[in-house]
Each structure stands twice: as C-alpha cells, then as structure tokens.
Amino acid sequence: MKIKILLLFFIISKLLTAQVVGKVTDIEGTPLPYVNIYIENTYLGTTTNEDGNYAIETNLNTEQTLVFQFLGFKTLKKKVTPHKILIS
Secondary structure: OHHHHHHHHHHHHHHOEEEEEEEOEOOOOOEOOOOEEEEOOOOOEEEOOOOOEEEEEEEOOOOEEEEEEOOOOOOEEEEEOOOOOOOO
16 A cells, blocks of 8 residues: 555656756857756756756746856856646
C-alpha cells in the first residue's frame, strides 16, 4: 500500500513540473560553459555544460525569474513562464 502511495505521489509531482531548456552564449554567439543558473529566491539551479546548454525543472505555469551568473559578465535576470506540452 505504501508503495502505491509513493508511486502516485511521484507521478503527480512529475505532472506538476516543467523543464526550461536553453543555451547561453556571448554577444558573438560563442557558447559559455559553466554559467551558474538558478531560479530566484529558491535553491533550484544548474550549470551550463561545455556547449552552453542547460535544463532546469520548475513549477508549471508559474512565472519564474532565472538568474544567470558568470565570472567577468554582468548578472542577467530573465522572467520565464514554462508551459507543459503534451505530445500524443
């Protein structure tokens, strides 16, 4: 019974999240590796890979502010509203 409840909780939590993906580049289009990205006022964050790509999970349909920090660059804040897309 406990396993069924935990499985149901896991499925519901996955349905209530969305993923924001992107690529961080400089003004010349060069990918920036190891940029720190986090959702403002949370402990949720990630770092870009060697190609400047990132993915971060967040709450569905809730406007969030992503903060981008990289040594030698100004901190950038961008507001995003993730939407879940169902493909059938």
